[in-house]
Amino acid sequence: EQGFVATGPFARDEVGVYRNISTKGLSTTFPFTSNSLSQDDGILYGINTHNNSLIIFDRFRTENANMVVFAKSGGGKSFAVKLEILRSLMLGTDVIVLDPENEYKTLVDTVGGTYVNINLNSNERINPFDLPRALKDTETKSGDLLRGAVINLLGLMNLMLGKCTPSESSILEKAIITTYSLKGITMTDDDISGKEVPIMKDLYSVLETMDGAKGICERLEKYVTGIFSGVFSEPTNINLTDGLVVFSVRDLDDILRPIAMYMLLGYVWNVTRSSLRKRVLVVDEAWNIMQHEDSAKFLFGLVKRARKYGLGVTTITQDVEDFMGSPEGKAIVTNSSIQLLLKQSPASIDVLQNVFKLTEQEKYILLNSAVGQGLFFAGTEHVGIQVLASYFEEQVITTNPNATK
Template sequence: MPFLRWRQRAAADAGPADGAGLAAVVGPAAIEHTPRYLRVGDGYAATLIVTGYPAEVGPAWLDPLLAWPGRLDVAVHIEPVAPQVAAARLRRQRARLESNRRTDADKGRLADPVTEAAADDAADLADRIARGHSKLFRVGLYLCVHAPSLDELDESVAHVRATAASVLLDTQPATWRQLQGWTSTLPLGVDGLGMRRVMDTDAIASAFPLASSDLPAPLPGEPGATGGMLYGLNPDSNGVVWWDRWAQHNANSVVLARSGAGKSYFVKLEVLRSLADSVQVAVVDPDNEYVRLADAVGGVTIALGAGGVRLNPLDIPPGDRRPQARTYRALFLHTLIAVLLGEQPPPSERAALDKAINDAYDRAGISNDPATWRRQAPLLRDVTAALTAQHTDAAGTLAARLTPWTSGSFRDLFDGPTTTVPSGQLVCWSTRHLADELRAPGMLLALDAIWRDVDTPAIRSAHTPRRLVVVDEAWTLLRDGEGAKFLSRLAKAARKRRAGLSVITQDVGDLLGSDLGQVVIANAATQILLRQAPQAIDVVADVFALTGGESRLLLAARRGEGLLMSGTHRVGFHAVASRQEHRLCIGDLELPDDE
């Protein structure tokens, strides 16, 4: 009786770490075993054994199987052969080959080229093993094909066998041994088939790295992707590159490429497909590249710098009811003035500016009470007047420095209340009409207007639409310290507001050469690299940990070709578009239908 009680207590204490407990937790509900396939849960699986290999293998000879466009488990079992055993086997093999050669010579036969080649290879291998340059291994290679139905399983098995035959690998089904074959392809380290082939170190090394050139398929039991969009085709495997930026840790992205690499074309494609996915898109466009696209799809274009178009940086969002809303506008005006001046003002001028902003709001009758925020907001010239009224050297100096933007040549953008309230699924903020001195401030004003809409808590809820903010030619803003800080803050805060920030630049040095640019990259779960300049490839390779092959790919990439990276996932792609998408992206909206 005590012994029985001990056994019952031990069984009760057994946890999932035990073999049976682990199988009960992660294993399928049932397995149906037939001679040519297994039914595992709701799917089907069939195992193939690689029985024949080519005489010589090249680098990455497993890549065609690893990149097969379907669910295929490739298992490689490697068992080292002791050096003493390897040397003895090689001596016997060389003796047999040499005996055949001498027999043919004694009988006057022509030399067998196969025997001659095998004898030379055996002698070379024996020499490398004796010197410690190589070792022998017993290798088993098994392929487990998965499919949701029997018909699809038969088709997939035939496709996999044809793919293996293309690299001179002979395969045979594990008939009557499907259960052992399935367990041999699981991450258990158990070879239940024992179909091994002796290989040397070089042959095994050429099979590595065991990585696919395609994005990984969902794990068993996980549902397939329900969202996402087509990014392009994989030139290595002809597979489809389908990516959902909204399913990642954050929806931010960076697109880095040299001029003429096709980055604007790729971003326009993403904008079009995001609109079809019910995403609200706002684009900061310095070169009017998105204006015709916005017109074609019913979007709204706001041309900063055009006659009568003004933005008041002191406006408080009408839907914002946070008690700190006025303070937030004052802080943004500090950032804007630092960008206007090209530097952060001295402490004495910053103190005078802060007092002047509060005085301007007070004179307009706007306090920290949300009920007063619907009143007309003060203008930049009102802040300058408040500075002059302080009658101090610091305030007077700062007021004089702000003269070009309040009463001088650059006043048009700030000289009056906001004239345009953006609305619509696609809003394009064009800064093409702005002078070079106003390009960075204009981009900052556009981003602020976009962010005020995204950050308004009154409209944030579970049904808040997804928003994508696209900043093209971001180097214009990144070269200003305060502008770069503002962009980095947006990159950090976008995820909590169901928004994504997409930063596009051709000046890779401005983004990678600063700490704030590194912050933008670190907070972008999706990273797109198109063709790079030879002068920048070393920096890009160092920041993104590119391999030598990936660096060469980016140097020789054609227009629209590049790398999609997210964490450990990396895949090459070539952007593809439908005929109508192509017309919209290149701006040729008058292309005849028969073209």
């Protein structure tokens, strides 16, 4: 009888027999039943609302380490991603954030890390002409790096100068190649060791000598010597440190923000290719980038090729319709193994249902979920998720003005 009572849910042990148990044996008594999306290692994304098990997942073990996060404003996107950042940092993953809203400052202050505020008056500079240092043992042929850089710069010019005509583009292309070659960087020898990388001013000087480039010069001038010159016209003077690095672009005006985000993507891409590490790049409010074809293409290129370099890209957006409306947006979704959908507005639910093949029940969940609740897709697995932070974590990541004192 004492034995029977001891096994009942009364917390009464009348037998008093103790013995040691191995942790493996002990773990089988853990009261979470299902192991779907519970991996042995990885980080905790939340609670599986279908069966109360834990969603533990290592994004680097999937086909690609990319993730998309969709929800309406205030749905808990940044919160969920910050939680992931905190937990990833503990496992030694480096995290880089493009932050258009100054939302990640507290996080940097708490965990230590680098916060780079890109604005017209700051001293931090990134030079869009930078080239990556070629990694040994990769199949990069000579000229590949430079060719890539020229294409990226042409994209950047489209953003800076407004869409260029085909003839302007070809002038620019020649000018960019000449600018590099004046510094000894050519298609046959694009190793930058010991060489100086050109800056915007060098390109401007080359353009001044070219026929038909007058219009380009006029439009470029404000970035070289004019009002916007602070941001784009000097050699890079920052270093990507380990751990967490956040680039804030909130203080730039609406015209410059997408340009700076493009430039930052280019910078991150260069660093990624120069040293292999496990990294996550978070692009918050990604509609800033998706609204321009050139930067949308660039982001997609990065998402597609990231895996090879150990990079996982997290794309966050509230503008589901716009995002899905662009071919690059759709392609980013298909190239992301993990998809986190939180509370949605009725306006965007049909688009989502279409793209993610949601069942009626899933649709219902997304429309009616509370902040931090939604669906978590990894590959073919679909589960309901509740994103849950500990008290300490919540203090660090909340954007609710009442929650932080």
